[in-house]
Amino acid sequence: MTATSERAVGQPLRRIEGPDKVTGAARYAAEYQVGDDLAYGWVAQSPVAGGTLTGVTVDPLVEADDVLAVLWHGNAPRLAEGDDPELAVLQSDRISYRGQALALVVARTLEAARAAAASLQLSIDPSPADTVLSFARDDLYTPEKVNPDFPSETSTGDVSAAFDAAPVRVDVTYSTPALHNSPMEPHATTALWEGDELVLYDSNQHPPGVAATLATLFELPPERVHVITEHVGGGFGSKGTARPNAVLAAMAARVTGRPVRLALPRQALFSMVGHRTPTIQQLRLGATPDGKLTAIDHLAVAHTSRLFEFAEQTAVTTRHLYEAPAVRTGHRLARLDMPTPRWMRAPGEAPGMVGLECAMDELAIALSLDPIELRVRNASSSLLTDCLRHGADRFGWHDRDPRPRQRRDGDWWIGTGVASATYPAMVQPSTARARRLSTGDYEVSIAAADLGTGARTVLTQIAADALDVPHDRVRVRIGDSTLPFASVAGGSSGTASWGWAVTGACRALRDSGGSDEATFDSSDLVEQLNQEGKHAYGAHFAEVRVDAVTGEVRVTRLYGLYAAGRILNPRTARSQFIGGMTMGMGMALHEEGVLDPNVGTWVNHDLAEYHVPTHADIESITAEWLDDAGEGQNPMGSKGIGEIGIVGSPAAIVNAVWHATGVRVRDLPVRLDKLLPHL
Amino acid sequence: MDLVVNGDRHTLEMDPRTTLLDALREHLGLTGAKKGCDHGQCGACTVLLEGRRVNSCLILAVTLDGASVTTVEGLAHPVQEKFLEHDGFQCGYCTPGQICSSVGMLDEALSDDDPPELSDAEIRERMSGNLCRCGAYPNIVRAIREVAAR
């Protein structure tokens, strides 16, 4: 064994798969060569938001030479019941949302599949659709739990009395629109049956989870489903579980006896793979004149679908970020004729902190108190205080004139804003295996997925240190469901969870006294852990300019300072932080699903109309971190960093827009037409 | 029809509906060019056609008889190393398009009668046809800037 003088963890190692990604060699789910008889699937989606599919008529003249199968509930193979009703594709005549998969065409060519799918005659008995979320609905209900397993309601103290008695009060309603994850790689699967074994090249965040789900649906022993997920073109939550593409591809492959490739068209991602629910949030804050919070009341309304209850944890952060004697939070849901909302980067925290952190800004104004000072006086964590104070220094907050609409440069109003950030530090059970190879190198295996987080790279660093060898002697194998079980790449928990298992396996091998292989399962240790109250913290600062002529908003500076455990790889960590902040900018200024209730769907369902930030939108964006080693509760001392960048950054921008213009926008995104009448 | 891809001549017979992108990915096994939107709205499919950057998803292959195409697989350009150095990607799915686009963009600037100064703002505007949902934009701009400065 070679002793290393420098530990790999903490070094800015370049991405291990980087050379493959910059040369086009990296293969994604729809890119595997699987034989000469590959067939292509194309989904026919529902053009109505509710109703019954009574028949599908195939024009025998359309693509007749190339169509291999047209599947719908009238002829599709029966699936066993699973946990997720949206995966029961082509199993019933019921239409629950616009865009639902109603039929699947399988053809010899992509062109034929698409044309034949477009030519299908879908006979539908439509029913009226109910798609509008509002606080005034009389059918709102309180879910039992909110994602993933939090109580729906909490209350300490007498919030109503405390609020009524508070000398300074803010009572505001904020809303956030439906948002779409929009990873650059659309959800895709290449499926084939090798005898009784189902092989899926699938783009997802959890290969073992997808394998287990498909095994259930197709009534196979779990070991007979093999999910390969070597590279994933982003997911941001939308690939956390199997999506209909995987089920449809497997079904089509079984029916046709061929490998089948099904890559969803971009437009289908706006209905078939999940989205972030719109929210409407009522916030009531009460404080003493010197800025001590006395009452916090946060009630959030979101939607779920007719198929499945997904309850986003919008108000959960409000339970712990600030201290007050009376705190109440709650969630209400409406069941709509819409697709089921799912995870999107920081579900709960991201929209919830728009409400809380903008309301805090309004409270600071009402108090004539600096918004950083208000937060510091009420922060529940000294880490948050550190981020706010040090961030203010580094951003250059102190010369700020607190009054709005004071700085002007030509046509531009200029302002700055701040918001806190936090995200839970989670760990989940995982298993890893370490092997000594005959070459003297080491192979470390775990069924994790790298969606661009840098998992492959950071696990290599972790393994190298645990084995006490240079990192170039470690080969990490991930992205394959047959490897030892890994938890989902979600909840910013991947590195903490997989790294723990990898550390355990590598240490076990190192300490084994000559074994060639060791396996480590972290389940028992993770279950003993008290994870409550463990969080990463941060502070976001924004400088914006708003064109007085047009209402256009530009973010001239976006700065984040984090206390997020030990940073294991500064190069990839920085990219994670700024990536989250960039998506936060999109949330503040650009992104929204525009609902037309008359047609029952979002009408901007492509990347020309659903605006994510472009190169030109990112003028200056910086992420730094404080030393927070030892806080993380795993062998690496890390906390999750994938999501905290989008928590609070939208509010910092909204608050900066107010400071620039004096205009308070309470319904995101901050579009120019909301500002223009007031400039 | 004949198509020269990365210097190799291919004789193809295909559906007139087949786009250049699908020809590359499904017929020639060159999956470097990515399908992100299939409608010219993301830039992931960017390749160089006769040296100029284009969206291969909106070009029918049948119109390209005799043309010469360069994909990321055919590039050996300093910007690729700079992407590695500055972490100009995360998931990697937009990356081949970003790289082909930056190579085309640098050539456009060099061959301009009145060459522009490639400031960061100028690079950002010229690269805005390539979306990156992971938000690697500042790293990509840094990579391109260092090549442009040579």
Next chain:
Amino acid sequence: MKTFTYRTATALDDGLEPGATFLAGGTNLVDLMKLGVATPEVLVDVTKLPLDEVTDLPDGGLRIGAGVRNSDLAAHPRVRRDYPVLSQAVLAGASGQLRNMATTGGNLLQRTRCRYFMDATMPCNKHSPGSGCPARSGDHRNLAILGGSSSCIATHPSDMAVALTALDAVVQVSGPAGARSFPLGDLYLLPGETPHREFTLEHGELITAVDLPGGSGSSAYRKVRDRASYAFAVGSVAAVLTVAEGTVTDVRLAFGAVAPKPWRAHAAEEALRGRPATRESFLAAADAELAAAEPLRDNAFKITLIRNLVASVLEGLS
């Protein structure tokens, strides 16, 4: 995408068989074919025709071949020098890649980005005559405030065409019945009761060139969009202005993203000619044009936006 046959045009007066469409850069047509919104039976590729030159005209003007790619047009030395409004407008549109593909003729003939038109499963009087217009009660934030009808409020999405409209461009057309030319404004039809009829070209007529007159005033284009780049306009203004001793002697104004066609602001021009080149006159001129606006629930902001833009652009030029 439905099947079609493909052929290459060999002459300007080749014409078109029934059900056929010309294909140039393809950036809009191929997009719409994939969406099932355009369903040509024959595609006639005109990119092999010799239409890709920019040439000087004897009167000092410029002839732009219909096949000239957007990026080449924007970078042409004479366009940069004499028609900055045009160069700016082209560069404000689309992306570097798309501008390398899109042609001058194709740009003029591009279809609306109305979200209902772009989705074949939606009702739309333009792609499915008689099916109705969901936009009036639905999503119309970025649709027309001028020139629309009860049947259609789609906007023309081009930036380039707005600049060409302000430059008094003339369209050269060739077809089986011969060649003809007309002002660019006459290329477009307002929707009225027949929003599926958008252009005055006869079937088989091909745009061969766009002519610009010489001797323009100073000019500029300003585009406003929902993100910093790579987005269609929410509103835009192209202006050509000549001021002598503080008085507007000549002005041409066109608005983008507010009407079914690039909107030549004749009323504003009339209100401004001979008036002092001041912010007050500019605003009054904008008001003269925008008095005809018929905004709906969510697009009235465009009135303020265009008004502000007119004043800002003209102030910048004077």
